[in-house]
Amino acid sequence: MSVKTELDFTLNGRPVNIEVPVDMTVLNLLRDALDMKGTKYACGEGECGACTIEVDGTTINSCLMMAVDLQDREVMTIEGMQTGHMLHPMQQSFVDHGAVQCGFCMPGMIVQANYLVKKNPDLTREEMKRGLEGNVCRCTGYTKVLDAVAAVVGAKG
């Protein structure tokens, strides 16, 4: 076993203190060590976006990032988006527009969509497509995903 190190970071607004093997990825930390299974494994090499999370306000593929690098950072996963039992407007829009089928890619897709809209509230449909290029969905053909994001952008505008 590789050496372990102590790690302090903020996860969905709450402090986490945990000892992790230094070669652990953020995805494995979330899923296996912290039982935060909303973030999905689907390729393990940054090609599909199912494991997308926000770190210090920027989205990354958690399968590629080393857990040790979370030290002092703020992490938001899909589980951190809702308020109580209320869905985040982006989550609600995905539900309302029929963008969720098998749903496996959706946590990553929704975190990425939310980041894109935060970064650019005037996002165009073309920019949405480009911004979601790294999120593979096999069920929807993306059309309803784009409708869902567009509705959130429209609501803001």
Next chain:
Amino acid sequence: MSEQVAFQHIEKTSLIGKRIKKPDAPAKAMGKTRYINDMVLPQMLYGKILHAGRPHAEIISIDTSEAENLAGVHLVITAKDTPELRLGFVKDNAPLKDRVRCERDEVAAVAAESEAIAAAAIKLIKVDYKDLPGVFTVEDSQKKDAPVIQEHFPDNKSLKFEFKHGDLAEAEAKSDIILDDVFNVHLVTHCCMGTSCAIADFDHNGKLTIYSQTQYPYNYKMDLAPALGIDAGDIRVIQPPTGGSFGAKLDVYPFEPVAAILAQKTGRPVKILFDREEEFINSPTRQPASMHLRSGCTSDGILTFRAADVVMDNGAYTSWGATVPVIMMRTTSGHYRVPVVDFKGQAYYTNNSYAGSFRGYGNVQMTYATAQHMDMFAERLAKDHDLDPIEFRLKNAQKSGEVTPQKSYLRECALAECLTTAAEASDYVAKLNKYAAEREQKGRYKHGIGLASSIHNAGGAKIHKSDGCGTILKMDDYARVTVITGASEIGQGIDAVIGQIVAEELGVPPEHVTLVNNDSDLGPWDVGVHASRTTFIAGNGARRAAIKAKKQILAAASKQANVTAEELDLRGGYVVQDKDGAVVTRLDKMLRQMHFQPEPDVVMVSDYYEPNSEPEGRDHISDHSAAYSHAVHIAEVVVDTLTGEVKVEKVTMAQDVGRVINRMGLEAQMEGGLAFGLGFALSEEMIFEEGRLKNPNFRDYKVPTAPEMPDLDIHFIESDCEEGPYGAKGIAELPTIVIAPAIANAVYNATGIRFFNPPMTPEKVARAIWEKKNS
């Protein structure tokens, strides 16, 4: 409250055709849903399989001692531990192999306390192989001295299919134009976002509970039992939420019995979960096929015959994939009116990977050929005989009431309407002529438009003796409904549709309907999610059950209200007068009154719906589906003639859906289905070299991403299918089937080049254009 509403009137409204949200979507969008991939059972061990990684070899010896001695390893098994166990469509497969026939072959398996230990243990297993010459093409498989792959099939021949109708020689003689081409359909795979997983757990009685992604739970028991040497009755299948399926989970694959054997022998639950590379290498593919198609037509534009000689690479084991000619021949004989048909299909064993069922099931392959031949006829007839390309197709389009040579009875046929709707909406003929005229002009970017259509079963497919689905429906004292159905949910949205149908009949909100459909110990029989059958079959079943429940409630209410049951209706949570909607009583109150009256009565009904269709026989002459449907796609593309990139800008889709049930779910199936066909047409390809997959990752196996999706203009044609629920037909496969040849026809319109061998990758297109220019 009830006193106040007693004077209200509730109008009759309908949920049918409305946009119904998927009930499981909020939990999925919040990341709360626990997929099978996420599940951990108490005391659970992690299984891992050693795959051969070589295409053809004898196994001289296996040394598992080092793996067994690794701390945390509970068990290592090989074929020696599972001598008699068989699986597969013709039982030519086994959970663990004593000889290697393809790269995927399972040689040994371990159960350990963590995934990491299991992975480490696998690397410690030493196998001494003697590599054998491999067979990697169908041509080599047929050679006289070809190595034999399966001992029981010494000529390397697997399944064979034949269908003949009419006098071929006579039809050929009558034909003014005969087309003769070979189309080769490549290997693609499902790429479910949730990788393959099974968790097996035995109880003290030797009963297996298997958590599975199967889309076929009741037959799955039957298929899994011989691979474990136990009775099918001793298997309980639980289907947790799954990350996609698309046909991939119709067969049982070796990893599932392997998980069960490990669980049986260790006495602990065992989970096997693939990583993405394992998923690519060890998952089913779409059945590849070489299709030699000959088609004839008169100078008046009347089709005279189709003759198809299909040769399939069976891979090392026979799966559902190799049975796709059952559907291919329906396309050959039914895609437009074909008076004379000659279909032959033969699968040959090779040392390649093997297929499974895949959305479109044979029709993706055959329509790629037939729809291009239709386009080739249309072009010739327009040029030489001034026949409009839509008119040509309309001449050959079947009409309601026609019967195909295989006895598919097209009770309600809307092909003509699909054709005219799509053609008008896209201005097809004008663009076709314009782009063809521009083809030889200067310019790097060429526009093209292409039309394709197809036919598919839309009322199930009776490949078993029964194609039915059971439903159990109960209502509680609060007017909440629970529906237990045999139909599985794999993301496609039967949860929304059943809720909608039951709510429609019982006059309750869809949110008040709970669906139970993931446990074979609870659910009644069904033959699985496949063949675009679930809304049709399970939807009919749920509707019939709801109607029974409604009758029971209204009978009770009629006694109370002193009117006949026919004069009553259920609306908005109330029993009302049918004629004016005057409220009689609250539904929940009515149910309680039924429950607590002197002769208590509780609403618990059941139904087994068997569609009005005939089993697919050996002669392939039967009305094997209770409905058939058509779709037309018109693709508009831009081809970069230098890089060969094909950008699909817009697709106009017109599909006979019978009747729209859940409009949102229907659109979603059309869009998602199209994306599958788009990837197949343009970018997805499993690249094999000597039986080894060279691109087992999303870097080099390119599924469509958001920027590649075209704009869609979707038209639903409602033909009102008499047998379907509210008139609906099954819909989910046609969008995948029709798009690829529409794109191929559009690329032809843009470039003058036919692509007989998909995918139309940039390199292939660029090379063909360059060669044409420099020839």
Next chain:
Amino acid sequence: MSEIEKYIAPEEVAEAVEALGTGGVTIVAGGTDLTPQINEGRCHYEPTLMNIQRIEELNRISLTDGEIRIGCLATVSEIWYNDIIIEHADILCQTANCFASDQIRNAATIGGNICNASPAGDMIIPLLVLGASVELASWKEGAMEIRREPLDKFFKGPGKTIRNENELLVAVIFDKPSADFIGQFRKSGPRPALEISTVTVGIGGDLKDGKLENVRVAFGAVGPTPLRGKATEVALEGQILTEDIISNAAAAAQKDASPIDDIRATTWYRNHLIAVFTEELLNNVC
């Protein structure tokens, strides 16, 4: 299984470079290349894992005395949206727009892209066009020593560079391009970005009075390393971009390239694309 015995996360460059001097160190930054390579068994961890992400000064982008300096930890996203880069080196922004996906751009560092030394490493191409050098820091006799090497001499083969194990690539530097500088980048599709390039082409130079001067051309994925297109540069230097000159340049580009067949493309297609892209970029310019 290789096991990590020690984890360090220095906050100062000197600290990191000193640690490197002791040997047996795996450097991790964005992790976008390292993690998949470890998973696939293409590389193994050394006994010490050094996370350099905490060294703040290494992600700065600055313009001083006519020199643009990009710290090795600057991510592709940071480069894309940096005002200095937008104003003076737009070719880097063009490339960033074609780089992987949003999530990877947010994590992938310029230093990592260079040191990974993939023949298809996208960000290397515009840097070659900009005439960039790299700074390699090592620990010598109690102090940090820095050498500068031109980027076009840095690569030795797929995954191989002249960087010694004890050296840290701390920055990439290039002269601020002149006001007349034009730079163009092209990558093969069909996806806009999420592709391992089958061919990339970058062309840059000063366009004065219709003539292209101080030309630099670079190609990716057509040889064992990203490479300078010397013959193409000669064909273009000092020339007005007429149709003939452009087709000469395209022919020269095919001479510069020595592509191979692999699962992503054949030699034919790479040779074909390199000419197509060279012509396309030059046509964009004139």
